[in-house]
Amino acid sequence: MLLEVRDLKIRFNSRHSNIEAVKGISFSLDRGKTLAIVGESGSGKSVTSMSLSRLLPPPPKCEVAGEALLDGENLLEMSERRLRSVRGKRIAYVFQEPSTSLNPYFTVGAQIEEALKFHRSDVQDFKQESIGLLEKVGIRDASSRYGNYPHQMSGGMKQRVVIAMALACQPDILVADEPTTALDVTIEAQIMDLLRELRDKEDMAIILITHNFGIVDGFADEVAVMYQGKIVEQGETTQVLASPKHEYTKALIRCIPRLGVRQGRLPVVDYAAIAEKEASHV
């Protein structure tokens, strides 16, 4: 198993409050496979993925417990020095808003080269390799786009550049955290197609973090549904979509817009009803 997360707990402490953001979750991921972590805002998806590269504030502000084994080695206890060979190298991230991952003052080519110089000692011609990466993520006329600044590109193109930067280090795991939320629907489909194609070609595992069950269908092998810091349902995507067990999963699935079906009011997740049903199960 490539990644095995066991009983992960994340807690934020401040003078005024302690938040248990993640309350003991477990999941695993094989090479070349995709796991979607689905849940609404605040359910703990992002902090879960960030904990894998120890991108969260240090204790006492944030306390992380449990295990996250990458090829059997616990990421949560690894020395900072060792972790540097994992962060961005074996685990890379693509976040929601491409502009926050790109520096507006440098060309996209220079930024991809920077990622290559940092992570890849095997590369001889950085410019050529960067242009190759731009081509790989589907940017047409890559050699002239290489000299563009981020503001000269559309949102979809910028997200492709961010994906190229992530690929520069040939990661084992790509964490895509709401990678299409800032993009419109047609571009969303293109970026999801690109991720699917890269996963298959590069034999990379993907952790897709999203609130949108619609993009999980046909993309992820497995899904873990997070609700208030816990995984409430987990399994093969086709299985979960066909027969969801938990009320919260059912509510999220009801929110998927269906092609050709006129949607009246957007379905609303009825949390009071979910809490009531949950309580009656205890």
Ligand SMILES: Nc1ncnc2c1ncn2[C@@H]1O[C@H](COP(=O)(O)OP(=O)(O)OP(=O)(O)O)[C@@H](O)[C@H]1O
């Ligand atoms: N740096 C931080 N300090 C304090 N609390 C935090 C911090 N980061 C996250 N949290 C809290 O942890 C909980 C989980 O946040 P997280 O960002 O993982 O949610 P999410 O499901 O990814 O939602 P979103 O899609 O909005 O990011 C939230 O209650 C959030 O307020």
